[in-house]
Amino acid sequence: MQQDITIIGGGFAGVEAAWAAAERGSKVTLYEMRPNHATPVHKTGDLAELVCSNSFKSTLFTNASGVLKEEMRRLGSLILPIAEKHAVPAGEALAVDREPFAREVTERLLAHPNITILREEVTQLPTTRPLIIATGPLTSDALANEIAKLTGGESLAFYDAVAPTVTYESLDLNKVFRASRRGKGRQAPPPEEGQSCAGTPEPSADYLNCPFEKDEYLAFWKAITEAELAPLHDFEQEDSGAKMVFFEMCVPVEELARRGQRTLAYGAMKPIGLTDPRTERRPYAVVQLRQENREGTLWGLVGFQTRMKWGEQRRILRMIPGLENAEFVRYGVMHRNTYVNAPRLLDYTCQLREHSGVFFAGQMTGVEGYLESAAIGIVAGWNAHRQTVGLPPAILPRETVLGSLCAYLVETEPKHFAPMNSNWGIVPELTGATIRDKRERGRLKGERAISALDRYLTSIELAQVTL
Numbered sequence: 001m002q003q004d005i006t007i008i009g010g011g012f013a014g015v016e017a018a019w020a021a022a023e024r025g026s027k028v029t030l031y032e033m034r035p036n037h038a039t040p041v042h043k044t045g046d047l048a049e050l051v052c053s054n055s056f057k058s059t060l061f062t063n064a065s066g067v068l069k070e071e072m073r074r075l076g077s078l079i080l081p082i083a084e085k086h087a088v089p090a091g092e093a094l095a096v097d098r099e100p101f102a103r104e105v106t107e108r109l110l111a112h113p114n115i116t117i118l119r120e121e122v123t124q125l126p127t128t129r130p131l132i133i134a135t136g137p138l139t140s141d142a143l144a145n146e147i148a149k150l151t152g153g154e155s156l157a158f159y160d161a162v163a164p165t166v167t168y169e170s171l172d173l174n175k176v177f178r179a180s181r182r183g184k185g186r187q188a189p190p191p192e193e194g195q196s197c198a199g200t201p202e203p204s205a206d207y208l209n210c211p212f213e214k215d216e217y218l219a220f221w222k223a224i225t226e227a228e229l230a231p232l233h234d235f236e237q238e239d240s241g242a243k244m245v246f247f248e249m250c251v252p253v254e255e256l257a258r259r260g261q262r263t264l265a266y267g268a269m270k271p272i273g274l275t276d277p278r279t280e281r282r283p284y285a286v287v288q289l290r291q292e293n294r295e296g297t298l299w300g301l302v303g304f305q306t307r308m309k310w311g312e313q314r315r316i317l318r319m320i321p322g323l324e325n326a327e328f329v330r331y332g333v334m335h336r337n338t339y340v341n342a343p344r345l346l347d348y349t350c351q352l353r354e355h356s357g358v359f360f361a362g363q364m365t366g367v368e369g370y371l372e373s374a375a376i377g378i379v380a381g382w383n384a385h386r387q388t389v390g391l392p393p394a395i396l397p398r399e400t401v402l403g404s405l406c407a408y409l410v411e412t413e414p415k416h417f418a419p420m421n422s423n424w425g426i427v428p429e430l431t432g433a434t435i436r437d438k439r440e441r442g443r444l445k446g447e448r449a450i451s452a453l454d455r456y457l458t459s460i461e462l463a464q465v466t467l
């Protein structure tokens, strides 16, 4: 017999999961603790409340978040048509009038015959299956403890302390060299003069190193010490846990820089064991980049957790030799967040590999942003429904932005897992001739994504008919 689906959390992921399952015929019970139990940032009792900016990012089809929107539309998204109805002028972005938007999302769910909404805090994990946990970055404490018990405490994070990530193709390989400290790993020869850095890197030593001369280091150090920082929210300042993570376990780079002119050069930027093949000597300091995805298109700045404002990160980190034209797919952040170590725990449908029928959705899975959280909600709700009716899991093609986000969650090295948003760096490169124009490359990837999605949807519909 078909089971009801239980969803905890009525944010972006929870509403999309509920809609995806209910529209396909499942009965859904959705728990939302607001307005009876507040979070530190939500202000209303409405579902899908935007807690900060009112933007769902770019609508351009050359941009990964524009294509993600098109994919969500094809998968039957609830929030996108409502967002478009309540859009306010925002150039190339989709921004909304937040209150009418959230009110309409709430009304649509309340009116759905397959959805029941219960306004309660869930403090113990229900035993019913399928269960979707979509309680977001500010999951209540009691439930977080329960989730930690289920997943193993070390697989649940309460804070983000994330270093920025850049694309490989935006690096200047005439300055950056590959090497691991003391020759561990293989050391690649320097590229030919003028060699392009487009495409994906050849595997060799594990790190890319950006070498500094002394004067470059001193200018960089000074800029960091003077950088403007993003403010902490009150609840983050008051929280002793936040202080512990920020200031003991994972000290932001600006805090280290303020401790002394040489602190970074002896710490995150130490050049020990590294020889620049161009000068054949040890640089004064280095910033190391570590590969972040299997394809080697994304690289993270090692040890550069930071609370600098995003504009400041763009300005100052481009002072790093080799990063002058860096494209940042993610900036460093240090803030309150609750998310599981997806690569350790989840499969491609966001279901726990060790607990069949328990799905995660939204920011809890380690995606970042309203749009991405909503999109993962569709994946979880759709798959929970398929499980109840005995259909095989729906795993989206890798060419799609959403399929690539799911793959990022599963395939990243668990030790270095950090939350991710939608961007072209996580989507496989085009095959064939190298396209130098970024927008054109984005457009072609977008077209490839949508046709892969259409083919996939047709194939599973046909499979269902013949089951």
Ligand SMILES: Cc1cc2nc3c(=O)[nH]c(=O)nc-3n(C[C@H](O)[C@H](O)[C@H](O)COP(=O)(O)OP(=O)(O)OC[C@H]3O[C@@H](n4cnc5c(N)ncnc54)[C@H](O)[C@@H]3O)c2cc1C
Residues within 6 Å of the ligand: 008, 009, 010, 011, 012, 013, 014, 031, 032, 033, 034, 039, 041, 042, 048, 049, 051, 052, 053, 054, 055, 120, 121, 122, 123, 134, 135, 136, 137, 138, 139, 140, 143, 233, 336, 361, 362, 363, 364, 368, 369, 370, 371, 373, 374
């Ligand atoms: C301070 C702050 C600012 C942010 N600013 C932005 C921004 O500008 N742009 C952006 O894209 N993203 C921003 N984010 C991230 C944003 O929160 C997520 O992108 C998005 O809201 C995640 O969707 P979600 O459905 O996973 O979680 P949420 O939207 O947070 O929804 C989770 C829901 O679960 C409910 N809940 C929690 N615990 C329980 C429980 N035990 N029982 C029942 N219900 C429960 C909560 O009340 C909430 O309604 C911000 C996050 C924070 C914390």
